[in-house]
Amino acid sequence: MKNFGPFSTYNPEKDTPEAALAENSNILFIKDNDGNEWYDVQRRFNEKTLKVVFDKSGVIYSASYDASSLWPVNAYVAEVSVDDIPDLFPLPIQGLDWQFNGAKIVPRTYTVEQLKTQAQRDKDILLNQAAKEIAPLKDAVDLNIATPDEQERLKAWMLYRVLLSRLDPGTAPDIDWPQSPQ
Known part of the structure; x- marks a missing residue:
């Protein structure tokens, strides 16, 4: 070839x-x-x-x-x-x-530094997604119009966001990512 x-x-x-x-x-x-x-x-x-x-x-x-x-x-x-x-x-x-x-x-074989950079990028993306899910649910709670399902979803998304925020991308590739709420 x-x-x-x-x-x-x-x-x-x-x-x-x-x-x-x-x-x-x-x-x-x-x-x-x-x-x-x-x-x-x-x-x-x-x-x-x-x-x-x-x-x-x-x-x-x-x-x-x-x-x-x-x-x-x-x-x-x-x-x-x-x-x-x-x-x-x-x-x-x-x-x-x-x-x-x-x-x-x-x-592709990634270097440790590349894996750390990828992990930080992935963490940022997931945190942004969580914030988008949380915002309308939080509004509903603040306005006292949240359904019980919305309150539970808010709690799950907030827990997910906290767990994400605690992750250290510097430990890549050995990161135990939290499960996203459904």
Whole structure:
């Protein structure tokens, strides 16, 4: 399977058809460190293979069977046989949860710092969701118009929010997340 990159933008040599296209049609050109021009590279790929675009860490951020739909500026491109695509690999790409390890697609390995950052982001999202659930229930209680069901739901959401607020994202990935009220 073929592997190219990293690709970066360049200005075509003067007095070439590419230079005219770049100047007159605002077309960008990219090539890799070995001088392989992206528009030429696309023709070298097998139409039946998956092409993945990944960064220097191997994190895949784009993939397609059609190389012309990819734009790997500041990235690498590898060709992957259909037989080597993991069953759970999503197309189109959703998130940054997969890596190319030089030979195949594998689930992404996160550093502890990345896991801590993800945990803080997840905690913030869940706290915001809890606040949105609590606000109208709290209003109903404050106005003395809450039903018994609303009072119970308010209590459950408030407990959930307190438990979330006590979580330390610095302990990621070993976090025991509280269960969201239904």
